[in-house]
Amino acid sequence: MLLRHTPEKITDRNSLTINPAKTCQPIGAMYAALGIHGCLPHSHGSQGCCAYHRSTLTRHYKEPVMAATSAFTEGSAVFGGQANLIEAFQNIFKIYNPDIIAVHTTCLSETIGDDVGQIVRAAHDDGKIPTGKHVIHCNTPSYVGSHVTGFSNMVKGMVNYFAESSGRRNGRINIIPGWVEPSDMREIRRLVKEMGINPIIFPDTSGVLDAPQTGKHIFYPKGGTTVSDLKNTGDSRFTIALGEVASKAAGEALTAKCQVPCHTLDLPIGLEATDRFIDMISKLACVEVPGSINEERGQLVDVITDMQQYLYGKKVALFGDPDQLISLTEFLISIDMRPTHIVTGTPYKGFEERIRSITKDVVPDINIKNGQCADMFLLHQWIKNDPVDLLIGNTYGKYIARDEDIPLIRFGFPIMDRIGHTYFPSVGYKGALRLLEKILSAFMDRQDRDSKEESFELVM
């Protein structure tokens, strides 16, 4: 196998990352932009970058991801990409007719120093952007941050360009869902609507990246947050930003621009984080939690109680995005498992402190690495030195799982070799139930596979 030569002996590394636990910023910006209705993402850089971003999203979401590129040549790399970008605006509006073009930069255009904000203003002034159409942008140099910070930057760009305050509140609430699946955004909307509230969720990739097959190719599927709703976010009663890394910056920008109060919560993955999400909305919006949601919660608690003996003390290694890992770790602790090694390549200063505070009573000696050199090579070494019962992370974990013969539950981004993640939620009580079912199935499949003939059981 590819990773068979990973050594057990761990040496200090400060300048080398091997198999990073993250991808590049523009992928996140592109994903966020697809959550606006009628939006065509545009990559301001070379064609190769755009091809990589599109193919990564396409492999994960199993949908054709449309995006344009400034198609830098050697000339643009030397003299800057302004001419390419303005020409691109004209071509894109004429040929593909989107409502919005959402531009993100790449390493190359950032290194050249292209000022995309100024280029967009110049295009407006010169009448290169048709009336009623929009261009927004964000900066996403990939030598800092990760796909999650790219997502955050584009969502903040939506606030910067669109949010307006009319001085009158519209009675709605904003939810910034963070980097989650289209199924999760759909589930968040269902839960909030169940509480009698009509939220503005932005971005919202449900109906875009999980669109049904109709036999016809639809360039701009009917999902996505509308421009009108993005403008209305400035009149909402409050914002719930889910995830410090992916959503907080946009929520705070909205507070600064339109004085809409923002409350940042963990992603509602697992029992306790979902409780906090539901309680916060109930309290701030002054609505009762309906019996239907309490019933879902009760079902989850029932399954946790029934299955506790299969989960107790099981060791697990995790890698992925920080907002997701924080909630997931809390959930695993709540079902009596032991998160033992955790790695995220996305830099987030508060990560280690949060994870340690969640795990301190159960796993005081937990291994955590975040940011620089936080990679899957180190995770593999930790597992070699202190084996675990389960690995949870994206598709790249399959090499470690095979080498070490441990089950892998695919969770996070990207998942390129399985389906279901875009259709079945991981958030809310129903999402927690699904996660629990996957964890239990992994352990029981393993037990069935490994048990001796005399202890092979029909009912486990």
Ligand code: SF4
């Ligand atoms: S890391 Fe930079 S150069 Fe590489 S694909 Fe991403 S934006 Fe392009």
